[in-house]
Amino acid sequence: MNCKNAIKEISDYLDGELDPVVRQQLAQHLSECKECTIIVSQTKLTVELFCDAEMVPLPEQVSTRLHQALRAKLTQPS
Amino acid sequence: MLVGGRYIGQDRIGYFLALTSIPLNAPNPHKLPSRIAKEDEHLLVAAAKKGDTTAFEELVSRYERKIFRVTMNITRNQEDAEDAMQDAFLKAYSHLKDFSGDSRFYTWLVRIAANEALMRLRKRRPNVVSLDEPVEGEDDLMPREIQDWGPNPLQRFAQTEMNEILTGAIDTLSPDFRTVFVLRDIEELSTEETAKSLGISVPAVKSRLLRARLKLRQQLDRYFRQGGQN
Numbered sequence: 648m649n650c651k652n653a654i655k656e657i658s659d660y661l662d663g664e665l666d667p668v669v670r671q672q673l674a675q676h677l678s679e680c681k682e683c684t685i686i687v688s689q690t691k692l693t694v695e696l697f698c699d700a701e702m703v704p705l706p707e708q709v710s711t712r713l714h715q716a717l718r719a720k721l722t723q724p725s
Numbered sequence: 726m727l728v729g730g731r732y733i734g735q736d737r738i739g740y741f742l743a744l745t746s747i748p749l750n751a752p753n754p755h756k757l758p759s760r761i762a763k764e765d766e767h768l769l770v771a772a773a774k775k776g777d778t779t780a781f782e783e784l785v786s787r788y789e790r791k792i793f794r795v796t797m798n799i800t801r802n803q804e805d806a807e808d809a810m811q812d813a814f815l816k817a818y819s820h821l822k823d824f825s826g827d828s829r830f831y832t833w834l835v836r837i838a839a840n841e842a843l844m845r846l847r848k849r850r851p852n853v854v855s856l857d858e859p860v861e862g863e864d865d866l867m868p869r870e871i872q873d874w875g876p877n878p879l880q881r882f883a884q885t886e887m888n889e890i891l892t893g894a895i896d897t898l899s900p901d902f903r904t905v906f907v908l909r910d911i912e913e914l915s916t917e918e919t920a921k922s923l924g925i926s927v928p929a930v931k932s933r934l935l936r937a938r939l940k941l942r943q944q945l946d947r948y949f950r951q952g953g954q955n
Contacts, residue, residue, distance in 0.1 A: 654866050658935040664916070682871045686942070689874055689949075693942045694910050696878070697895070702888050703794040709807050710789055716811050717785060721778045721818060 648676040653683045661691055770830055774821045781821075785814050788831060791912070792838045798907040799842035801896060802849070809845050813838035828918065835912050836922040839904065843923075846900055866939060874949040882948075894944035898937055905930055906937035 653676045659665045660673055677684045772780035792813060797806040817824075817837050824833050875881075882890065895903060908919045909930065920930045 651867055654868075654939070655935070658931060658938060661938075662916075685871050685873060686868055686939075689946070690938050690942045692874070692878070693945055694938060696887070696945070697891060697906075697911055697941070698913075700888060700891050702892050702895075703797045705790045705793045706803075709793065709803075709810075712807070713785070713789060713811055713814070714782065717782065717814060717818075718778075720815055721781065 648672045650676075650680060650683055653677070653680070654686065657687055657690055660687065661694065766830055767826065770821070770824065770826070773818070774824075781818055784830070788834055789814075791831070792834060795835055795838045795907060795912060796842040798895065798911065799839060799900070799904050800846050800849075802845075805845040805849065806842065809838060809841035813841045816841070832914060832918055835908065835914060836918075839908060839922055843900075843904065850900070866936070868939065868943060868946075872946070872950040874946075878945075878949045890945065890948050894941050897944055898940060902933050902937040902940065905933040906941070909934050910938070 653673055656665060656669060656673050660670065665673065677687060766784075769780045769784050773784060789810070793806060793810050796809040796813070797803065800806045800809060813834065817834055820837075824830065879887070895906070898906065904923065905919060908914045908922060909916065914922065916927055916930050916934075920927045923930070
C-alpha cells in the first residue's frame with residue numbers, strides 16, 4: 648500500500664470499519680511511514696477535539712422562547 | 726409525573742424509586758447519569774404519544790442543547806438554528822405516532838432537526854447546498870508538509886481559545902461535508918443512520934466524512950504544529 652491509498656482508508660481505519668485484509672495492509676504501511684502515522688494520529692485527535700468541545704452553548708433566551716413557543720402550540724385545541 | 730427529573734407513570738413509581746435512590750428533591754434534574762435518563766425515555770415517549778405535553782416538554786428539556794448544537798452546526802446562523810430547532814420539536818410532537826422505537830429517540834430527533842436545518846440553509850444559500858452533488862476527486866486528499874503537533878493541544882490552549890479555533894475550522898467546511906461530519910462525529914450517528922437521515926448512500930457518507938476530517942485536520946494544523954500561530 649502506498650501513501651495515497653493509505654490516506655483513503657484513514658476514516659474507516661479510525662472507525663474500525665476496515666476489511667481485515669486492508670487493515671493489515673494499512674498497519675504494515677503505517678509501521679514503515681512516519682508521515683502517514685502522524686496524519687492518522689492527528690486526524691484521530693481532530694475528531695476527539697470536536698467530540699469533546701462545547702462549541703455551541705444554548706443561550707437562555709433561546710431556550711425560553713422554545714418552551715414558550717411549544718407551550719403555545721401544544722396547548723392549542725386541535 | 727416527573728420525579729427527580731425522571732418521568733414516572735403512576736404504576737411505576739415504586740419500581741423506579743426502588744431502582745434508584747435519588748431523592749425526590751434532587752437538584753439539577755437534567756444532569757442525571759445517562760444510564761438512568763435512558764431508562765425512562767420510553768415512558769416519556771409513550772406518554773407524549775398519548776398527548777401528555779408535560780412528558781414531551783421533559784424530552785425537549787433533555788435534548789434542546791444537543792438539538793440546538795445540531796441546527797447551529799449545520800446552519801451556522803443563530804436565527805435559522807433557533808427556527809429549525811423549534812420546528813423540529815413541533816414536527817417531532819406531531820409525528821410521534823410515526824416513531825416506532827427501532828432507533829434511539831435522540832437519533833430520530835436529530836434526523837428531523839438536521840432536515841429542518843438543511844432546509845433553511847438551502848433557502849439562504851440555494852446555489853451552495855446540494856447533498857446530491859458528486860463528491861470531488863481524490864487528488865486533493867494527500868496532506869502536504871506534515872509536521873508533528875507537539876504536546877497535546879488541549880494543554881496549550883485555553884478552552885475559549887480552543888472553541889474559537891474549532892469553530893473557525895468547521896466554518897471552512899462546505900455544507901455537505903459539514904453536515905456529514907456533524908451527524909457522524911459530533912452527534913455520533915452511525916454511518917447508516919447518517920446516510921438515511923440525509924438521503925445519500927453509505928459510500929457518499931464515508932467519502933464526505935473522510936474529506937471533512939482531513940480538511941479539519943489541515944485547518945487545525947495551522948494552530949497546532951510546533952511553532953504554529955498560537
